[in-house]
Amino acid sequence: MLGDIASVIVDGALISAVYALIAIGFTMVFGVGGVLNLAHGALIMAGAYTYLSLVSDSILASVTLHPIVAFPLTIVVVGLISYGLYVVLVRTIEENVVITFLATIVVAIAFTELVTLVFHAQPYQYSVVPGVLQVQALGTRILYVELAAFVVSWVAMGLLWYYVTKTDSGRSIRATSTSERGAMLTGVDVSGVRARTWLVAGGLAGIAGVFLGGIGAAEPTMWLEPLALAFIIVVVGGIGSIKGSVAAAYIVGYLQTATGQFLGQSVRGIMSLVVLVVVLLVLPQGLYGTEFVHE
Amino acid sequence: MSDREQTGRSIGRLVGRVESVLRDSALPQGAGVVGAVGQPAERLLWPVAERYNRTLGERFGEVTGLQLLLLLLSFGGLVTAPLWGQDYLRPLTLGAVWAVFAMGWDIQSGYTGYISFGHSALSGAAGYTTGLLVLHLNPELSLFVTVPLSILATTVLGLAIAVPSLRLRGPYFSLVTFVTVLLFYRLTKALSHWTNGLRGIRVDVFTYDLTLQYYMVVVPMLAVAATLTYVGRSDVGTVLVAIRENEDAVSAAGVDPTKFKLWSFVLSAVPMGIGGVLLAHVNAGVDPQTFVIVDNSIQMIAMAVIGGMSSILGPLGGAFLFVGLRDVFLVGLGEELRWLALWLLVLLVLVFARDGLFRLLWRALGALGGDRR
Numbered sequence: 110m111l112g113d114i115a116s117v118i119v120d121g122a123l124i125s126a127v128y129a130l131i132a133i134g135f136t137m138v139f140g141v142g143g144v145l146n147l148a149h150g151a152l153i154m155a156g157a158y159t160y161l162s163l164v165s166d167s168i169l170a171s172v173t174l175h176p177i178v179a180f181p182l183t184i185v186v187v188g189l190i191s192y193g194l195y196v197v198l199v200r201t202i203e204e205n206v207v208i209t210f211l212a213t214i215v216v217a218i219a220f221t222e223l224v225t226l227v228f229h230a231q232p233y234q235y236s237v238v239p240g241v242l243q244v245q246a247l248g249t250r251i252l253y254v255e256l257a258a259f260v261v262s263w264v265a266m267g268l269l270w271y272y273v274t275k276t277d278s279g280r281s282i283r284a285t286s287t288s289e290r291g292a293m294l295t296g297v298d299v300s301g302v303r304a305r306t307w308l309v310a311g312g313l314a315g316i317a318g319v320f321l322g323g324i325g326a327a328e329p330t331m332w333l334e335p336l337a338l339a340f341i342i343v344v345v346g347g348i349g350s351i352k353g354s355v356a357a358a359y360i361v362g363y364l365q366t367a368t369g370q371f372l373g374q375s376v377r378g379i380m381s382l383v384v385l386v387v388v389l390l391v392l393p394q395g396l397y398g399t400e401f402v403h404e
Numbered sequence: 405m406s407d408r409e410q411t412g413r414s415i416g417r418l419v420g421r422v423e424s425v426l427r428d429s430a431l432p433q434g435a436g437v438v439g440a441v442g443q444p445a446e447r448l449l450w451p452v453a454e455r456y457n458r459t460l461g462e463r464f465g466e467v468t469g470l471q472l473l474l475l476l477l478s479f480g481g482l483v484t485a486p487l488w489g490q491d492y493l494r495p496l497t498l499g500a501v502w503a504v505f506a507m508g509w510d511i512q513s514g515y516t517g518y519i520s521f522g523h524s525a526l527s528g529a530a531g532y533t534t535g536l537l538v539l540h541l542n543p544e545l546s547l548f549v550t551v552p553l554s555i556l557a558t559t560v561l562g563l564a565i566a567v568p569s570l571r572l573r574g575p576y577f578s579l580v581t582f583v584t585v586l587l588f589y590r591l592t593k594a595l596s597h598w599t600n601g602l603r604g605i606r607v608d609v610f611t612y613d614l615t616l617q618y619y620m621v622v623v624p625m626l627a628v629a630a631t632l633t634y635v636g637r638s639d640v641g642t643v644l645v646a647i648r649e650n651e652d653a654v655s656a657a658g659v660d661p662t663k664f665k666l667w668s669f670v671l672s673a674v675p676m677g678i679g680g681v682l683l684a685h686v687n688a689g690v691d692p693q694t695f696v697i698v699d700n701s702i703q704m705i706a707m708a709v710i711g712g713m714s715s716i717l718g719p720l721g722g723a724f725l726f727v728g729l730r731d732v733f734l735v736g737l738g739e740e741l742r743w744l745a746l747w748l749l750v751l752l753v754l755v756f757a758r759d760g761l762f763r764l765l766w767r768a769l770g771a772l773g774g775d776r777r
Contacts (some may be wrong), residue, residue, distance in 0.1 A: 125429065139575075145575045145578070198751075198755065201755060202754070202755055202758075205758065207517055207519060208754055208758050210519060210575070210578070211519065211705060211709060211754055212751060212754045212755065214521075214705075215702070215704060215706070215747050215750050215751050216751065217743055218699065218702055218743075218747050219743075219747035219748060219751065222740050222743040222747060223740075223744055225739075225740045226740035226741060226744060257705070318466040333586065333698065334586075335585055335615065337582065337586050340579045340582065340583065341579075341583065344576065344579060347427055348575075355487075376590075376594060379587060379590065382583055382584075382587050385567060385580070385583065386580070389568070389569075389576060389580065390568060393576070
């Protein structure tokens with residue numbers, strides 16, 4: 110029992126950091142452009158499969174990179190995919206919220222089919238950081254990959270925090286998110302800000318994808334669950350708020366882990382849904398957000 | 405109004421102007437053969453269309469001669485399908501079932517702009533009600549019992565989703581419906597001693613006579629189409645579209661948008677129930693993969709988008725086109741490539757013809773006949 114509790118505390122802390130990373134990207138894109146990017150899950154999957162192709166010799170035999178090289182390369186690739194998605198597709202239709210919304214989900218589904226076509230439906234296991242850490246005192250064990258996910262996620266969040274509070278480029282993202290008109294009046298290039306936000310969100314999704322694939326497996330349906338979680342986290346935290354996303358990621362992450370441990374894996378998602386409904390009804394603006402209004 | 409919206413509007417105006425220039429210059433004279441055939445045909449058909457407009461037009465919308473011809477040809481084609489398409493009865497039957505789904509989605513999401521990803525949960529509720537009744541209560545249960553109960557269960561689930569979520573605006577609503585589907589899917593697994601998990605529940609087919617089965621699906625489908633077209637053209641439909649365009653204005657006019665959104669969900673849940681029952685009997689069973697998964701909701705959306713959202717008959721056409729491509733014309737491409745092609749088509753329609761292919765066709769026919777609405 111003590112071991113169970115310890116493992117919930119540890120596992121929850123580790124996985125929630127990755128959830129936070131996903132939710133931050135999702136909420137930032139929504140904040141600056143009003144676009145609910147349902148292809149965000151597809152970017153996570155892109156991260157897992159890009160990394161897999163780069164390190165494993167079973168996919169592209171000629172390309173086998175060391176994880177230290179493959180990891181940053183994956184982040185860049187996914188960031189660019191996200192950037193491309195914005196510039197090629199979303200920018201041309203973003204004035205219509207509903208059309209954009211539908212287009213992103215179609216992109217996600219099409220990407221699923223593309224992945225199935227290229228990699229087939231079976232799950233791929235790959236290792237990012239091999240090994241297991243036994244914590245004798247608590248009677249629990251931690252995978253090194255989970256530990257790495259935790260550390261890298263927090264480093265990424267720290268860098269992001271520095272970027273959006275200390276640099277002009279990052280602060281213009283926050284400004285646009287707070288008030289688009291205000292940002293425009295002070296000379297912010299809103300279109301550029303949006304493209305940059307998609308790039309950053311893609312990079313974060315790439316990191317999350319590598320670790321989610323490493324902890325579980327890379328498979329064509331791996332994007333649904335994180336996307337639904339990102340949704341829930343963003344609502345609980347308040348749409349558009351980075352701080353809220355981190356806090357909510359921990360609430361939802363712990364809830365998921367605890368229900369999974371004590372009530373069984375099949376009811377894992379149900380508790381989060383209950384929390385979601387309660388939050389929507391009692392506190393529709395979330396923990397740190399302003400309520401979403403149609404302009 | 406934000407600057408983004410303003411830019412959006414001016415782009416919209418620009419596109420509108422380009423479109424009208426193209427239409428004025430190109431279609432009536434420049435269409436050549438099409439115009440040469442179209443205009444006399446229109447003159448020939450106009451008296452018939454006029455009679456229709458005077459009698460039924462008020463309720464179902466006015467048409468030009470060529471538009472009426474399209475409607476009559478489609479209707480005739482559907483009714484006589486067993487004569488000309490004996491080999492394609494299966495896809496046509498499925499097309500009709502999916503048309504019910506697409507129209508059901510459209511009256512709620514297409515009209516109000518509150519995009520639902522939860523409609524596969526609604527059709528699943530109907531299928532599973534029928535399945536559970538047959539499996540656990542009495543295998544001999546009459547359709548007169550299972551069908552109304554299934555539709556009722558769907559409506560109840562629809563209200564259970566709608567009442568808490570429709571108080572929310574914009575993306576929050578879509579999100580709740582999306583999560584509902586995932587939850588429903590998990591429940592079918594978690595309660596697998598009731599639902600048989602992924603294997604699903606066997607349900608008897610209506611009949612092994614494919615022709616009879618086709619009519620048992622097409623007749624309800626046409627009834628749903630007529631009812632929803634009528635509703636869409638009525639004051640209710642106008643209010644629903646107004647909610648999509650400007651919800652605050654609807655409130656300001658003294659109409660309670662939440663009430664109408666709830667009604668749209670009920671209006672949508674009933675066809676979803678009908679469609680769910682039909683699909684269960686056509687497929688001889690109900691299981692999470694063919695009923696519940698979120699892909700199914702997205703397929704309904706895709707059909708509505710291809711045909712043209714908020715037009716009821718557009719999604720009907722879109723459903724037949726989609727199922728036709730999926731089950732007949734693109735089968736040769738193989739499983740993944742076929743889906744990829746389909747989704748890319750939907751994406752192209754979304755980007756370049758967001759009003760839908762059938763609405764474009766409809767307008768082109770109208771313009772050929774000199775209709776300048």
